Amino acid sequence: MTAKRLENIKEYYFSQKLREIEQLNKQGKNIINLGIGSPDLPPHPDVVKVLFEEGQKPDVHGYQSYKGSPVLRKAIADWYQKWYGVVLDFNTEVLPLMGSKEGIMHICMTYLNEGDQVLVPNPGYPTYASNVSLTGATMVAYNLTAAGNWYPDFASIEQQDLSKVKLMFVNYPQMPTGQAGSEDLFRQIVAFAQKHHILIIHDNPYSFILNDKPLSIMSISGAKEVVIELNSLSKSHNMAGWRVGMLIAKEERINEILRFKSTMDSGMFLPLQLAAAKALSLGADWHESVNKVYRARRKKVYELLDILDCSYSKDQIGMFMWAKIPALYKNGYALADDILYNAGVFITPGSIFGSEGDGYIRISLCGSIERFDEAIKRIKNR
Template structure:
């Protein structure tokens, strides 16, 4: 049986493939310390779990749900956006809960892209942008994010390309994998660029609360709703990655367009999950401060580890990863990642999986205990 043409050029996700190799190494007794994947290891707030438990015991919550999500969750997202981002959203028309924001990327691509339509994707950037565009029949046009430009789009270089077929422009701040913080001037340039070229900007915003004192939404910029839709998620900010709760925010027209596709793909989230998520969205600064204190301590350990490797990095990064340039003597990030894996039994992520502009970089996740990082440091000292 031949697979569909839409899967040509779309390989297995790097982490899916690498984790199988790590499983084999573990079977050999290697006990690999995995510092690669950004899956939060901390639990949600106890009150969130309590709501899920209590609501799930009710007999009338187990049926199909509203395709647009529970009104309770939509209002909670709208209130959250107003409180933290200063963005006013109509809970009935401008908020669409998602089964994780990753599915929203696919929904957007399938909603707007015809065969041959072009999409601007960041290099380096989240690999799912590229794969979803390809599956939807679109064509990716890379725009490079360079360290010397603070990993911000080079608008002159982008405009030098043929933009006649570009429909979407993926952006992501705080940026993954580089940890670059958002900049209001860049946001304003993005809005102006989108207006000039009639392009829809898709802002992926899951990291705005991690080690970042000023959570920011692209929708906070004047006129943004005319040209921007924004994805957000509780996976990182509220330690709920496995719960699969995300949201799409934007103008009512955009929400309705995406809903036309989404409503043919699923039948809504389990209601107790939605009500627990609504509870999570009411958590205040104390919650985020507590989580960030843990990540801050872990980040110091990562800095120590990178110093051992001779990597170069900025301490001004935010988000749950640290991005670093590889030391001299290594061909690329894959080479040093394999060296660390096979000699020290520690897995770190090569930057090249995020695009060619990441070839000379590595990324380390903050999702692990201090003891785990201490063990990794000990192994690297002994093995390299």
């Protein structure tokens, strides 16, 4: 019998759907998966070279510091200053993670008790809500809408009783909607947190994808007092499977989270950390090379969405396209299932991200031009 904490946790949608796709493939369907944001491009070859060379050394295979290598922490701090204009003390304000997803759990387990409340975006990354639920705290959704530019409506949120709210998750560039953040929005978020004594968790893994102006909320005056920022090399450096992320916060927060994190792992493989440091040293030419590929793919997704008679904004950033479905379909599930079973193409229904995503779908840019061409052909001929 499973623990009570799992009663409100459903299996991750993609885990369930991938099993179904596997069965369809065994039947010879050859499904084209355009649903998941797992970069199919490789990291820079110099990054792989560092991993290989460091992995040959005999003295790098033991347990590592819970706080991460100072080489990686320094690289993260330098990266934040170079790209975001944020000055960090790499000894006290940077904590490497085995992917930012684990950071979400570390934060929830560090700060939440049963009876606490957490503001979670709708639509938003499902892991926020599931991790909150695991702690016994209560998720309180705040709605994001196209009419509101997919930004929080602070006036509406403040009409609620916020006395039990301890954390608020925000995520810009926003997933799944592709909405960019702005300095003005980040100032509003920081001011809201200061006013209501709420700790903001800003999840920031998409700031380099199809975006000329990467932003960190930590660049806003006063942010360090009320914000923890999560970041990752998964999307920006094509290293999703390497599981390298980071947590940025003031020293007090880092030490609090370390109390929990240190019970969960025994440090990250040192050659992996040194390779990640190399990745963070790459220049603008690296990001441009990645974005050149994504721009070409995005044009193909526009073509695919036009065939489906979906409406969408071309101002989106990140590695997905978010689109409103035509009235022909009841919701995103209906459109996604039609395409899966009649065209052999998997796309993500917006409904999995919350009720405000019911009328939308999301398509990943993680696929070759040839795959998109084949998907377009199948959808046309379904």
